[in-house]
Amino acid sequence: xxxxxxRPRRSLASLPPAGPRVRAVLEAFLERFPEYAGCLTYSQSxxxxxxxxVYVVHCAGLFPEAALYLEHLLSAAFPGxxxxxxxxxxxxxxEG
Numbered sequence: 001x002x003x004x005x006x007r008p009r010r011s012l013a014s015l016p017p018a019g020p021r022v023r024a025v026l027e028a029f030l031e032r033f034p035e036y037a038g039c040l041t042y043s044q045s046x047x048x049x050x051x052x053x054v055y056v057v058h059c060a061g062l063f064p065e066a067a068l069y070l071e072h073l074l075s076a077a078f079p080g081x082x083x084x085x086x087x088x089x090x091x092x093x094x095e096g
Contacts, residue, residue, distance in 0.1 A: 001067035002087030004074055006052040009082050015050040018042065018078075022054065025073045033066045040070075052078070061087055 008015055022042045030037055039059035045051045054074065056062060062070065067085065074083050 001056070001062045001070075001085045003053060003055040003085070004071065005084045005086060006054070006074060006078055006081040007084070008049045009080055013080060014048040015044070015052055015078060015081055017050070018044045018052045021077045022052065022074075025054075025070075025077045028073055029066075029070050032069060036062065036066065052081070056087075 006015060022044075026040055026042070029040070036059065039056055039062075040054060041057050042052060042054045044053070054070070061067075071083055071085065075081070
């Protein structure tokens, strides 16, 4: 996973300002996965529907367990949103 895109479930809805909520999400995430310190950031569009993007910087991506945990935290923090993951799926290196 490289990016999560959050958008409202209904077409006329709008996400709330994300600042305090998403900072709390990232703090909770880093308590469980401190190895990702400095690897996640976010941005939110200023206009309705105020899409929110949480994305990986300075890292190759999140391992599956970490990505699922972050998705769970985002879904809980923004219950009226749809959370979509983008990026290449994690694959174990092949032995050759």
